[in-house]
Amino acid sequence: MKTFSGKALSWSLKDGAIEVVLDRAPCNEIGSTTLEELEQFAAALASLQTDAHALIISSARTEGFCAGADLREVYRRSQAMAATARLSGIRDFLERIHRVMNAIDAAPLTTIAAVHGVVFGGGFELALTCDLIVADKMARFCFPELRLGLIPGFGGIPRLKRDLGNAVVRDLLLTGRSINATKAQAVGLVSQVVAEGDALRVARATAAQLAKFDRETAIAAKQFIKPIPHDELRREIDTFCDLFTRPAVEAGLRKFVESTDALPYLP
Amino acid sequence: MWQNSAMPTLENTTAEILQLAAQHFKVPREQLNAGDDFFKTLGINSLQALDLLTRIEQHFHIELPDYELQGVSDFRTLAERIQSRL
Numbered sequence: 001m002k003t004f005s006g007k008a009l010s011w012s013l014k015d016g017a018i019e020v021v022l023d024r025a026p027c028n029e030i031g032s033t034t035l036e037e038l039e040q041f042a043a044a045l046a047s048l049q050t051d052a053h054a055l056i057i058s059s060a061r062t063e064g065f066c067a068g069a070d071l072r073e074v075y076r077r078s079q080a081m082a083a084t085a086r087l088s089g090i091r092d093f094l095e096r097i098h099r100v101m102n103a104i105d106a107a108p109l110t111t112i113a114a115v116h117g118v119v120f121g122g123g124f125e126l127a128l129t130c131d132l133i134v135a136d137k138m139a140r141f142c143f144p145e146l147r148l149g150l151i152p153g154f155g156g157i158p159r160l161k162r163d164l165g166n167a168v169v170r171d172l173l174l175t176g177r178s179i180n181a182t183k184a185q186a187v188g189l190v191s192q193v194v195a196e197g198d199a200l201r202v203a204r205a206t207a208a209q210l211a212k213f214d215r216e217t218a219i220a221a222k223q224f225i226k227p228i229p230h231d232e233l234r235r236e237i238d239t240f241c242d243l244f245t246r247p248a249v250e251a252g253l254r255k256f257v258e259s260t261d262a263l264p265y266l267p
Numbered sequence: 268m269w270q271n272s273a274m275p276t277l278e279n280t281t282a283e284i285l286q287l288a289a290q291h292f293k294v295p296r297e298q299l300n301a302g303d304d305f306f307k308t309l310g311i312n313s314l315q316a317l318d319l320l321t322r323i324e325q326h327f328h329i330e331l332p333d334y335e336l337q338g339v340s341d342f343r344t345l346a347e348r349i350q351s352r353l
Contacts, residue, residue: 027314063314118314138321142333177332180321 001044002051008034011041012028016053017047017207018109023060028258030122031070035097042103049109053215054207054218057104057130058114058200065139068121069154075253083245090244094153094237097122101155105129107230108219114176114203115139115254116196119228120178125154131222132191134206136199141189148252154238164188172201274353280327281346286318287326288342301343323349 003012008024020041022028028266030038059065078086103109104126113127117134124141127133145152151173160169168187184190193204210218243249269351281301289296292309299308311319317333323345324331329352339345 067314118317137325140317140321169335175301175332175334177334178320179330180324182325183330 001040002048004037004044006033006037006040008037009041011044011048013048013052015208016051016211017204018048018052018055019218020055020057021060021091022066024055025061027061027063027067027118028059028065028123029067029070029177030097030126031073032093034070035093035100038100039145041208042100045103047109049107050122053211053218055104055107055109055111055130056114056200056207057111057126058117058203062117064123065115065119065120066126068123068125068144069267071148071253071256075257078250078253087241087245089226091237091241094240097154098233100194101125101129102228102233105155105159105226107216110207110218110222110224112203112206114199116199118142120144121152121156125152125156125159127155128159131226132206133184133189134192134194134199134203135184135190136196137179137181137193138196139184139190139199140178141181141184142171142176143172144176144178146174146176148256149246149248150243150252151236151240153236155233155236158229158236160189161232162227162229183250275348276352277343277350280349280353281343283326284323284342284346284349287322291319291322299342301346302341304340305342305345306340327353330353 004010009022010021011018011020023035028034043179081089092158111130112132112134113130114134115127116139119127119139120142121144143152143156151157157169157173160172164187181190181193185193192202285299286296287307288294288305289299292311294309305311306316320331320333320336327349329349331348331352335348339348
């Protein structure tokens with residue numbers, strides 16, 4: 001399928017670049033609908049990549065790239081289940097999203113996340129699957145999961161550890177603070193910081209540059225420099241599931257869902 | 268040698284925040300006061316507050332961890348947090 005338009009995202013292929021555009025209100029929270037469409041994309045990737053050299057992931061939402069997992073859906077579904085079903089449900093969700101993230105991470109294409117605004121939790125983890133991150137200067141990156149009594153569950157920490165120093169990873173993970181695009185570039189997370197509203201244009205220009213290079217060489221270079229941290233990703237799923245059934249997590253989710261706080265996204 | 272006089276005053280910083288907020292959220296500057304609750308006055312949500320935080324960091328060339336904004340809702344206290352990072 002060369003083009004697709006769903007409830008949460010769309011994709012198209014143009015000039016050798018696959019463009020995935022996230023578009024689900026309020027800020028592309030990743031729940032079952034988004035996961036299903038991401039799985040469709042991962043399945044279509046094998047066919048799409050034969051005519052492409054690059055993949056760009058961006059967001060059509062003004063608020064940002066992606067605010068992470070759909071916590072309201074997670075809470076609603078977990079409340080309707082017994083504890084054992086809750087655990088198997090969350091493990092199944094994680095296994096599925098990991099398969100998608102790994103497929104994007106390992107795609108034989110040069111992949112670019114064009115981000116703006118909120119790049120939080122699972123959204124940050126999605127961006128980390130990409131080879132390059134082009135950030136609008138108003139982008140903010142954050143792992144707020146500890147506030148819920150959890151760790152990031154979509155592969156974020158192993159991928160961040162792959163790319164950055166452990167001290168930076170600890171700072172982001174343990175404080176849960178958000179950092180802006182300039183800081184993210186200073187620590188080596190972001191490839192380019194661009195003017196407001198310009199991330200997608202710059203990502204496209206970067207993709208056009210990549211088209212000049214021999215594709216097999218680009219694939220070999222990527223495989224050499226970007227190994228998938230499979231063992232740590234597996235441990236992340238196990239740790240997340242160990243933590244998930246604790247009462248602190250249910251309390252954290254309830255607090256978020258029921259919050260009237262003006263700052264529910266801030267740790 | 269660092270001169271204390273080079274440090275902007277709390278009043279200056281507050282005025283700059285008010286100007287920044289008025290400009291970005293398209294609110295007449297004269298409607299904003301230092302003691303105002305900026306969530307109510309500007310009518311902003313948490314995502315827009317993050318946007319304001321980023322603009323403040325860029326304007327003052329500082330890093331302001333968002334947990335320092337917990338419990339802060341008026342422009343003057345926000346200016347105090349910024350002052351401590353200048």
